[in-house]
Amino acid sequence: MTMTLSRRDALLAGLSAFGLAAIPSLSMAATLDELTAAFTNGAAVSADGITLTAPEIAENGNTVPVGVSAPGAVAILLLAAGNPTPSVATFTFGPASGTQMAATRIRLAKTQDVVALAKMADGSIRQAQATVKVTIGGCGG
Numbered sequence: 123m124t125m126t127l128s129r130r131d132a133l134l135a136g137l138s139a140f141g142l143a144a145i146p147s148l149s150m151a152a153t154l155d156e157l158t159a160a161f162t163n164g165a166a167v168s169a170d171g172i173t174l175t176a177p178e179i180a181e182n183g184n185t186v187p188v189g190v191s192a193p194g195a196v197a198i199l200l201l202a203a204g205n206p207t208p209s210v211a212t213f214t215f216g217p218a219s220g221t222q223m224a225a226t227r228i229r230l231a232k233t234q235d236v237v238a239l240a241k242m243a244d245g246s247i248r249q250a251q252a253t254v255k256v257t258i259g260g261c262g263g
Contacts, residue, residue, distance in 0.1 A: 154201055154208045154237070161199045161239050165247045174238045174250035183230040183256040191223035192240035192248055198224060199241075204234030230256045 152160070175189040190198055190213075200210040213224040228236070233255045240248040 152209065154203050157199070157201060157209055158237075158239065161197075161241065162247045165245060167239070167247045167249045169249060171242070172238060172240045172248035172250045174236065174252050176236050176252040176254050178253075179255045179257065180230060182258050183232070184258075185227045186230050186236075186254060186256070187225070187227050188236060189223065189225040190238040190240070190250070191221070192238075192242070193222055194242050194244075195222040195240040195248070196243050197241040198222070199239040200224075200226075200228070201237040201239070202228060202230055202234060203237060205229070205231050210236075230254060232256055 171194070172190065172192040175191075177186065180186040188200065190200060192198055196215055198213045198215075200212070201208045202210050210228050211224075211226060215222045222240075230236070234253070236252050236254055238250045242248060
């Protein structure tokens with residue numbers, strides 16, 4: 123049995139797939155609390171064992187340098203509480219990782235808290251938070 127796909131059917135299928143891809147995913151629309159709950163999976167959060175480095179004042183929100191270090195972590199989630207999409211990045215570390223740290227540049231829409239959550243190898247969660255004052259927004263501001 124051979125299936126013949128007409129040009130019209132192929133175009134319709136392609137447009138349908140494009141339309142589905144254009145719909146924001148649930149993870150992109152998630153709030154800070156929902157993202158935190160999904161990452162922690164109900165575990166208690168403590169503030170020791172993680173270091174978040176971010177500037178107090180960012181003159182331009184388009185490129186804000188951020189670093190996070192959590193020795194013994196298997197994953198680190200970086201969140202920007204005031205951005206339209208709070209999830210910035212997730213870093214995972216395998217057993218061969220020399221250090222459990224990451225540094226990147228992020229965009230911040232306005233003055234806001236940057237939050238880093240680290241999932242440790244024993245299942246515990248560590249959290250660090252820093253407020254960054256943005257003078258020129260980076261997400262269309």
